[in-house]
Structure formats: C-alpha cells, structure tokens
Amino acid sequence: MEELANELNLKKSSSGNEIVSELERLKAEAMLKNDVCIEPLTGDDISILSQCSNSTKEGWRTHGLELISRGEVAVVVLAGGLGTRLGFDHPKGCYDIGLPSHSSLFQYMCEKLLHLEETANSRFSINSATINLYVMTNKSNAAPTKSFFEEHKFFGLKSSQIFFFCQENIPVIDYEGNVIQEEGGHGDVIRTPNGNGGVFKGLAESGALDDMDTKHIQWIHFVGIDNIMIRCADPVFIGLCDEKKVDLGNKVVRKMNPTESVGIFCWKTPKEEASSSSTPSEQSSSPSPKEEQKPKRRYCLTEYIEMTDEEKHRVDSATGRLSFSAANILSHLFSIHFLHKCCEQRNQLKYHVTKKEKGYVCEGVSVPGKTYKMEKFIPDSFALADKVATVEVLREEEFCPVKNSTGSDSPAVARAMLQNLWNKWIIAAGGKIEFPEESKEKQEESICLVEIPPQVSYDGSELEEYVKGKVFHHGDIISK
Ligand code: UD1
Numbered sequence: 001m002e003e004l005a006n007e008l009n010l011k012k013s014s015s016g017n018e019i020v021s022e023l024e025r026l027k028a029e030a031m032l033k034n035d036v037c038i039e040p041l042t043g044d045d046i047s048i049l050s051q052c053s054n055s056t057k058e059g060w061r062t063h064g065l066e067l068i069s070r071g072e073v074a075v076v077v078l079a080g081g082l083g084t085r086l087g088f089d090h091p092k093g094c095y096d097i098g099l100p101s102h103s104s105l106f107q108y109m110c111e112k113l114l115h116l117e118e119t120a121n122s123r124f125s126i127n128s129a130t131i132n133l134y135v136m137t138n139k140s141n142a143a144p145t146k147s148f149f150e151e152h153k154f155f156g157l158k159s160s161q162i163f164f165f166c167q168e169n170i171p172v173i174d175y176e177g178n179v180i181q182e183e184g185g186h187g188d189v190i191r192t193p194n195g196n197g198g199v200f201k202g203l204a205e206s207g208a209l210d211d212m213d214t215k216h217i218q219w220i221h222f223v224g225i226d227n228i229m230i231r232c233a234d235p236v237f238i239g240l241c242d243e244k245k246v247d248l249g250n251k252v253v254r255k256m257n258p259t260e261s262v263g264i265f266c267w268k269t270p271k272e273e274a275s276s277s278s279t280p281s282e283q284s285s286s287p288s289p290k291e292e293q294k295p296k297r298r299y300c301l302t303e304y305i306e307m308t309d310e311e312k313h314r315v316d317s318a319t320g321r322l323s324f325s326a327a328n329i330l331s332h333l334f335s336i337h338f339l340h341k342c343c344e345q346r347n348q349l350k351y352h353v354t355k356k357e358k359g360y361v362c363e364g365v366s367v368p369g370k371t372y373k374m375e376k377f378i379p380d381s382f383a384l385a386d387k388v389a390t391v392e393v394l395r396e397e398e399f400c401p402v403k404n405s406t407g408s409d410s411p412a413v414a415r416a417m418l419q420n421l422w423n424k425w426i427i428a429a430g431g432k433i434e435f436p437e438e439s440k441e442k443q444e445e446s447i448c449l450v451e452i453p454p455q456v457s458y459d460g461s462e463l464e465e466y467v468k469g470k471v472f473h474h475g476d477i478i479s480k
Pocket of ligand 1: 078079080092136167193194195196223224225226261262263264301303327328329330377378379401403
C-alpha cells in the first residue's frame with residue numbers, strides 16, 4: 001500500500017480507501033476536464049512535411065545525417081509489451097507480420113538504423129557512424145527480449161551500442177482498496193507495468209541516461225515497437241528539430257475518423273486562467289507582470305478514451321476536417337536537455353486510471369476481479385516543453401501499428417499498406433511489378449507483395465540501382 005501511496009504522491013500511511021478515492025479523482029479529472037479547456041492545434045502549430053520543398057527537406061536530411069555521423073542520435077524503443085492481442089505470447093518486437101523475409105519488428109527497426117549508419121558513413125566518408133539503441137522492456141519480457149537479440153546477433157548492430165533497461169511494475173489494487181495477491185501462489189502481490197511513461201524512471205535509474213551523456217548524445221527518438229513503418233532516427237525530422245532548436249519534436253498524421261483509437265495533440269489551458277485572460281479590465285488591475293497574465297496554455301496530448309464524443313466529432317467549419325486531428329504516432333524526438341528535465345520531474349507525471357470491470361491478462365500476468373489499471377504516459381511530459389515542433393507526415397508512409405490479430409491495426413492491414421507503399425517506390429524508381437496471372441483482371445485487389453528491406457531503402461530513395469528496368473513478382477525480396 002505504501003508503494004502505491006508513494007506512486008500517487010499521497011502520504012505514506014494512506015489507507016486502501018484513500019488510494020481508491022485518489023484514483024477515482026484522477027479518473028474523473030482526466031475525463032471531465034473540469035479545470036482545463038482543450039483546444040485544437042491550428043495550421044500555424046504544425047509543419048506539414050509534404051508541403052515543404054525538396055531542397056528544404058534535403059537540407060534537413062543532410063543536417064540530420066551529419067548529427068548521426070557524429071554519434072549524437074539515439075533511439076529509445078518502447079518494447080515493454082507482449083503481443084497478447086496478436087495472439088503471440090512473446091515480446092511484441094519478436095513478432096513476424098508475415099512478410100516474405102519473415103523479419104521481426106525488432107529486425108526491421110535495427111536494419112533501419114544500420115541503413116542510416118551506412119548512409120551517414122558514405123555521405124561523410126567515415127566509418128564510425130553509430131546510432132545507439134536503448135530497448136525498454138518490462139520485467140516479464142526482459143530476458144526473452146535480450147535472448148532474441150543475442151540469437152540474431154543483434155541484427156548486425158554492435159552489442160555495445162544496445163542498452164537494455166526495464167520499466168517498473170506496480171501493485172494492482174481492487175475497487176475495495178485491497179492490493180491483489182496471486183491466487184494459490186506464495187502471496188506475491190500482482191504487478192503490472194506502469195505504462196510507457198515509466199520510461200523516464202527506467203532511463204534514470206538504469207544508468208541509460210548517464211550512458212547517453214557519456215556518449216554525448218544530443219537527440220533521442222522515442223518510438224513504439226508496434227509501428228512497422230516507423231522512420232526511427234529519421235534524419236529529416238532530426239535536422240528540422242535541430243535547426244528550429246526545439247526541446248521536442250512530434251510526428252503526427254491526420255486522424256482518419258472520429259473513433260480512431262489514437263491520442264490527439266492539443267493545447268490545454270487552465271479554465272480559471274483562460275477566463276481571467278478574457279476580461280481585460282480585470283487583467284489591467286492585476287499587479288502581476290503582463291507576461292504572467294497570459295493563460296498558460298500547454299502543449300499536450302489527450303488520449304482517445306479521455307475525449308468526449310463532442311470533442312471526437314467536432315469539425316472545423318473553415319476546413320471541413322475534424323478539429324482534433326493531430327494524431328499521435330508515437331514518434332517523439334527529445335533534446336538531451338529536455339530529456340533530463342523530464343527524468344528529473346518524472347514523479348510529477350500523473351497516473352491515467354482505467355477501471356477493469358472483470359479479470360484480464362496484462363503482459364502475461366492474469367489479473368482477477370474488478371481492479372484499477374494505472375499507467376503513466378510519455379506525452380504528459382510534453383507540458384514541460386517550452387518549444388515544440390509538430391510535424392505532419394503521411395499516414396500511408398509512416399503509420400501502420402500492428403496491435404490486433406484481425407481487423408484494424410492487424411498484420412494483414414500492415415502487409416497491404418506496405419505492399420502499396422513498396423509498389424509505389426518500385427514503380428517510381430523505374431521497376432515493374434508482374435501481378436499474378438489469376439488476379440490480372442482485378443489488379444487493384446491483387447496481392448503482389450514485393451519486399452524492400454530497410455537495408456535497400458529507408459524511405460524509397462536510392463532505389464533505382466536495384467530496381468530500374470527489372471520485373472518483380474509476388475514474394476520477391478529486393479536485395480543490394
Ligand atoms: C499509443 C499512444 C497513442 C497513439 C498510439 C499510436 C501513448 C500513451 N498512447 O496508444 O497516443 O495514438 O500509441 O499507435 O503513448 N508500452 C510499454 N510499456 C507499457 C505500455 C506500453 O513499453 O507499459 C509500449 C508498447 O510496447 C508500444 C507503445 O508503448 O510500443 C504503445 O503502447 P500501447 O499501450 O499499445 O499504446 P496505445 O494505447 O495504442
């Protein structure tokens with residue numbers, strides 16, 4: 001109980017009932033937003049990458065590669081999850097989505113880093129470009145994750161550039177305020193991972209943050225393991241953020257429909273301050289300096305379960321698009337200074353609370369009864385940032401999370417999206433695709449999955465020498 005009280009910043013001696021009251025308060029606060037207004041980001045808040053000129057993007061890319069060549073870029077992959085929803089009882093990163101190569105999600109990610117290192121080496125005529133990789137696991141998938149990397153010889157990366165660290169597991173409490181113990185076990189308390197926001201404690205306490213400092217890393221790209229299209233350590237994104245000297249960069253895609261399960265970037269303003277700022281007479285009589293009278297709106301993320309139906313469906317009459325449409329794809333670039341700030345203030349991140357009406361399985365742990373699920377979220381740290389870049393990218397190029405075994409966000413959808421993207425890249429680079437005989441008449445629906453592994457191309461560029469004038473068939477894997 002003391003551990004939970006501590007996590008919730010309550011007094012040590014708090015009872016189960018007091019903890020339950022606090023959890024109910026946090027839950028209501030997140031949902032009702034009694035004390036804050038949320039407002040959509042506007043066009044001025046977002047850089048739309050597809051509207052930037054090629055020369056601007058090329059400039060950012062060169063600058064990003066230069067930072068990579070100096071070893072100043074690292075990736076933190078959030079891999080503290082099992083693929084339970086995929087019907088896969090192993091770390092999610094080990095999952096094979098059924099591509100011709102049968103590469104796992106981890107392999108895809110590591111090969112992208114290898115590709116960028118090689119590109120930076122050849123661009124700057126060096127041989128030392130290194131992107132350090134920090135892999136966050138939870139306690140139950142730490143050992144299998146490490147073994148998977150070892151079995152696959154770290155997918156071509158050096159073992160010295162990979163740092164594994166664990167997030168914390170916290171006790172589970174039920175509706176009556178009792179900490180739950182394993183049934184028929186040795187009275188051990190049941191624990192579940194503390195959400196991806198547990199990364200700050202994990203980095204600080206495992207020595208990973210010190211390791212970043214020792215290696216003079218300047219930019220840290222946080223990515224989810226489940227998005228197979230993620231452009232980890234994207235030099236364009238890094239170049240842009242470095243040039244704009246921001247604390248933090250976030251990639252977004254446009255939300256597909258009101259009910260899509262994605263978090264939305266927005267502004268949050270304390271209601272009291274918002275209303276005081278709208279009454280200028282009161283403002284002028286206030287003795288505080290002018291700056292302090294402005295409502296302190298903060299850049300934030302609101303998760304889909306914490307949005308009202310009205311907010312989800314609200315349409316911007318000027319554009320005809322959803323007002324809250326800057327969807328989080330879990331691609332966050334932190335400057336090292338900002339990461340230090342977040343790690344120092346990690347205890348201020350509030351827990352997000354959901355009520356589980358019946359037993360469930362979380363990361364291989366069976367949680368019985370009616371319980372509270374408590375998670376910290378990385379995006380809550382964004383309110384600490386002074387300068388942020390929000391960069392809109394194309395969903396069909398960069399966002400394809402693999403979360404469910406069927407339906408939306410499933411491996412089948414991911415394969416189809418990759419097929420579309422890769423076919424486009426092949427044709428643009430002068431290659432041809434021969435569709436199977438039986439599906440020629442209905443070409444749009446035909447399956448012709450030609451794989452472009454990340455070693456060959458990271459983003460569709462530098463592909464011509466491998467595809468121009470060649471014909472590819474279903475199941476081919478393009479190689480160098
Ligand atoms: C997350 C985002 C959501 C975004 C969506 C895009 C957060 C809080 N929410 O939601 O805004 O639109 O992805 O796909 O970031 N993980 C851990 N430890 C944990 C829990 C999760 O490492 O305790 C990792 C998972 O392995 C995964 C990532 O965090 O890589 C996202 O986790 P998940 O719980 O699937 O997030 P979503 O609810 O989909």
